[in-house]
Amino acid sequence: MSNMNLSELFGKNVFDDNVMRERLPKSTYKQLHRTIDEGLTLEASVAEVVANAMKDWAIERGATHFTHWFQPMNGKTAEKHDSFLSPTSDGRVIMEFSGKELIKGEADGSSFPSGGIRQTFEARGYTVWDCTSPAFLKEDASGVALCIPTAFYSHTGEALDKKSPLLRSMECIQAASLRILNLLGETNVRKVTATVGAEQEYFLIDKRHYQQRKDLIFTGRTLFGAQPPKGQEMEDHYYGSIKEKIAKYMREIDLELWKLGVPSKTKHNEVAPAQHELAPLFATSNVACDQNQLIMEVLQKVANHHDLACLLHAKPFAGINGSGKHVNWSLATDTGRNIFSPGKHPHENKIFLIFLVAVIKAVDKYSDLLRMCAASAGNDHRLGGHEAPPAIISIFLGDELTNILEHIAHNEAVVEERRQLMEMGVSTLPKLKKESTDRNRTSPFAFTGNKFEFRMFPSSESIAEASTIMNTIVADALTDFAEELEKASDLDKAINRLIKDTYLKHQRIIFNGNGYSEEWVEEAKARGLSNYATTVDVLPSYISEESISLFGRMQVYNATEIFARYEIMLEEYYKVINIEAKTMLDIAKKQILPACIYYSTEVGKNVEVLKHIGSFDITAQLAILDDLTKGIAEFKRAIDALDEKVIESNSIKESLEKARFFKNEILPCMEHLRSISDMLENQVDEKVWPLPTYGEILFRA
Template structure:
């Protein structure tokens, strides 16, 4: 009994500790309320909650309180933490220490230092906005996202989320246009709410819950694989005897080593105020997923960047490596992010919640139709927001949505959409109860519709799930697009309704028109099927299979007009991103190609030669002492030799294509050449190497196999 009581108390203490650590490293609302004067606290809350301009006088007081709080927790430095167009985060650490005239030091941090920083703007991707000799750039404090402490061993740094812009004012980051898009969305959503008689809502925000998929591998295996080290994915690797065909990975039991990793990830995430909620095994061996609770889109974006960083650092402590590439292993599922997007009012109401009788909820139907209109009219732009080289390996396979943008609504809402097309909505498909057939099991509430995991943009009860987003990508880009295109749809709808003499009558007409014009984007069936590909083409829906083909959507006349109208991205900023994305694509493929050449010459060919030498020596030795047949050895020798010849031929072909690509000047043409020629040559070299791996003795093969990496963790 005493043992059980002791165990219970230990568990209770552990749970209490977890509750206490949540948000301990965040300068959050409770800390501000405690440490700031009441008038200062009210002022900054007004800025955060209502999107009002920041009072310059507030910064000095906040800086002092923030410094004291950070120093009490061991911080010696601070940094303006920002998100340049690398897709990663950046930081430059400055000490709180300032020297005094008497040779001592004091700890200082001013409002000026809080509000503004000055990193180099020419060394980050800028798409021609900055030249090498034009280095000045600025970071600006984003007070809507709370500051936090990063613990790096015994070192503690105060991180201040900021936006990053050039000296000439253009945004050089993901945060700035994301915040602009949130303001644009709020402005247009408020117009619509006022038409419905809502005068109380002061702001509408988009919220996001990004599920994150990832792989874990043993660090010892990782360090022997130059492809993983340099590119994040395996460029070589023969198919293992077992993959995921037994379907025994998904939601399977988590071993102790991975469980310990997840435990530490949760602790680090909770300290940073990241509400990591769900964790489980994914479909592929060695693949896992974590899902947080919803938060404001800009905060969710910050948190997702942090959680990816936490994964890598915690994995290192456990002798593991976290792989965030979309397709680190061929032949098994890749990784993505499920970007769960919704709209909420300042009063906490979810505008995408249909309620129990959605056919009677005209406001919900209006926002639903706005999303359908937005996705249909800007499908190419939404596709471009989820494009990167890694995702080209993943989209369209039976593990991720296809490259065709469509919307899944489910039985209930599809039925309502059909009623709208006929001019009137009279009923909704109701929920029911399901009896499983065992008396001791409860009756289960059956939702009014099933889920569709093959849809790239699916309604899932009270939100839309954009499933196409790549696992390594910042979620800022997809949400910039989502916020902006829905803002534009709401703007067009509000323009018309504000002029109407009969609001209800005009709204009924408008919703019918949208249902008729944009129903082509709705598809509730199997997105993997060949029939859907043909049907999508018949409907006129785009099927953009590659990143190179997707990127130009950022600079079409329609996209330029959209972003300029809502003040999200200027034409200059859009063209810079176009250049950056295409350069990134070509550089990524080039690095992969060069890595394949390096590994082939220094590791794979030498392994094959050793195998040939061993076989030849063995054959000679047997022939020298006996007349025993050596047919098997000679046959194997010929096979290995043939595959070595094929490998050498493929290697030389890749070298030629890589050199040809590097002299192409125009950025789009270079990207097309890398896709059509270099990537094809890479695939041929991989096939040759993988065929050789199947014959070479494990003693000689220098790379850990797929079986070792995926199943020995």
């Protein structure tokens, strides 16, 4: 495809700024932009003109329906389609779409997770147009639909979605940032935007194998599976040559995303076999969130076109890398400044240093909330193993920045080190300057040159939660700074003291070493850092007094909304494990146990035949039969034990108690059942084994 064709393709299905400039009257375009840029209330007259232009544009491209596209608290997307048809008095129809229909829709507020905000008899919920995220067209077998990004509220005004709190947090980080920037003389800055780039990891497997495994269909991960002879230990998949079938899939992914205006930039093989990654360019937080939801949807939809299945679970296979979603976060001004760009002389860059120590303070003070937003039943299997960061929150700054802060904290002059050239021993290769720091792949929250990379987040979840938390906690720290600096009689001295005192108070959160080491676990404990191994351990921090006070001050969540989200996360945790446990029992009883009994019977028949034929040495056959029968007996006992625990869980009503029961009682039973099954898999003839093995799934896509 030529550059011209690509430029024509990109954003083809998006009602973006270029389309609005072309189709809207100048006055309407300016008024809409004032709403977007200055946060003004959208006027009904403007919405009416925009709706008409949007309708005409969509119909010209084949659209017959429109939908308010929103993101309920299950982390997915939702849509209810209405046609543009409107009846006339003479029995005909016309195509209509009003400003009222653009601005507001109605959905069932009780049928989505609400954490008690909406009861079954309280069904009303409203979708409200987010004019800061462009509308787009979705093409599928049902035709073409105009999708309007919206927020989702209850009848009583509480947020029922992921986007509303994100939009609130974007406003609070902007307000706090502007206070600091104005104090430092940057009075020409009118807007500060939280920006995000989310790397998306995923697995691709043969669709036939996927359809043969109930665990993948019902839970997204393999609940049984012995390790194959080869895993990822040869390190030959990472950045390796992409197979032709996968390359065709990736090509279609790029084209579909580009049409939707999603700037898919990077694609490559990831570390684990059958694992891959896609990374887009940065966008404002809410647009990046919308785009990531589209990325996940397109990844799975396009997989069907290529007889593949796309797995987004955080840990679909035991023993190899899980999949994360690295959330790269930064702040940008409307004057073109990346606030977290250190510049050539970072020790002299007051803006950078103030915002840097604000992040340090925020992450140290609210590390529990960062850990909480990455918590899920699936991610519990991923964190701390196979290149995923540990569950202990820390910040990687690198030696250069840490050294600068150390010198400032101890009133020492910062001496800039001259960047050395890399010596590669080949005269024809260009000489490159060494980077100021290496990258730390074990850090959950790492500074990577001009942004922070939150690496704990699981691959299947909406990035709205992580973005909301990061915006809110940093806004809180900046607000504290602004209140202190606004009282200062000598601003320069106050800034230096603020940077010094903040670093000294919160330096415990900075760790530039190996996050996988046992020594770090002990050191983190000595530093007083939290280590929440599981979702159940960390979730109560969501409803702590400190958390409720923070979100209330920043006007991101009220107490009702926080408790609702806490309840939803608890419910999701034990419901996920309950489905997994029931799926395990189903597979174990109906597939694995019968296969093992059949195979042991065949071995037994063989032993009997050899006994009747003559005096053969059948020691090996008897030993195999003995191992099989013992394994089958143990497998049956493990099935019964898990079955009993699942039944017992039904009597527990309180959510936290139920979640703890699933963690402490049911998960160990599941792990035990799996270990016996995996042992039997290595004993039973592969022609008899009822499930596609890890070797087949991971190496035959």
